[in-house]
Amino acid sequence: KAGVTQTPRYLIKTRGQQVTLSCSPISGHRSVSWYQQTPGQGLQFLFEYFSETQRNKGNFPGRFSGRQFSNSRSEMNVSTLELGDSALYLCASSWRQGDYEQYFGPGTRLTVT
Amino acid sequence: AQTVTQSQPEMSVQEAETVTLSCTYDTSENNYYLFWYKQPPSRQMILVIRQEAYKQQNATENRFSVNFQKAAKSFSLKISDSQLGDTAMYFCAFMKPPDGGSQGNLIFGKGTKLSVKP
Numbered sequence: 001k002a003g004v005t006q007t008p009r010y011l012i013k014t015r016g017q018q019v020t021l022s023c024s025p026i027s028g029h030r031s032v033s034w035y036q037q038t039p040g041q042g043l044q045f046l047f048e049y050f051s052e053t054q055r056n057k058g059n060f061p062g063r064f065s066g067r068q069f070s071n072s073r074s075e076m077n078v079s080t081l082e083l084g085d086s087a088l089y090l091c092a093s094s095w096r097q098g099d100y101e102q103y104f105g106p107g108t109r110l111t112v113t
Numbered sequence: 114a115q116t117v118t119q120s121q122p123e124m125s126v127q128e129a130e131t132v133t134l135s136c137t138y139d140t141s142e143n144n145y146y147l148f149w150y151k152q153p154p155s156r157q158m159i160l161v162i163r164q165e166a167y168k169q170q171n172a173t174e175n176r177f178s179v180n181f182q183k184a185a186k187s188f189s190l191k192i193s194d195s196q197l198g199d200t201a202m203y204f205c206a207f208m209k210p211p212d213g214g215s216q217g218n219l220i221f222g223k224g225t226k227l228s229v230k231p
Contacts, residue, residue, distance in 0.1 A: 042222075042223045043221035043224075045219065045220070048217075056218055058218070092158075100208060101160060102160075102219065103160075106155075106156055106157050107157075
């Protein structure tokens with residue numbers, strides 16, 4: 001079974017631009033969560049989607065948004081990029097609602113210059 | 114709010130020896146899950162071991178075992194017969210049980226960088 005895939009793997013953007021990251025969960029998984037990883041703040045939860053609905057949200061500004069499609073693929077968007085948004089963005093999927101084990105993708109490394 | 118603390122930023126161990134990574138957490142919940150994740154230099158986060166708070170028996174997965182002390186809110190990871198491939202960042206994580214429409218999110222510690230030396 002293929003794992004969680006994230007595209008692109010690396011991305012360089014300029015301050016003020018916007019960016020969209022994509023995550024394809026493991027086949028059959030319906031829940032997708034996003035995390036931001038930085039050296040200073042560590043791993044922080046961004047949001048969670050299940051059945052195309054945002055179920056849970058972390059403490060991030062409104063510039064961070066996401067969505068989930070009917071095939072469970074998810075995208076996250078960051079608008080008006082700031083230097084502090086430079087991070088590794090990890091996506092994790094779960095088999096079904098109530099299954100607590102999360103499987104992580106390789107991440108997207110975003111650099112904002 | 115739940116917090117997870119890993120007090121050892123870096124540790125090293127000789128190949129074939131045993132090492133213990135510490136983790137403490139704070140919560141008012143009675144039911145929850147605890148995890149240890151491994152993130153090698155390739156960055157793929159991998160689940161090492163998990164523990165349900167309602168289970169008194171400590172979880173074990175091959176060379177990996179935990180010492181779960183619920184009253185002390187402590188959850189340490191013991192790696193026996195350390196191997197070079199164990200070199201990685203290790204994260205302790207907490208999660209409340211899934212609730213209604215939410216799967217639940219992981220709350221991570223800052224991590225411990227483990228180096229296994231030949």
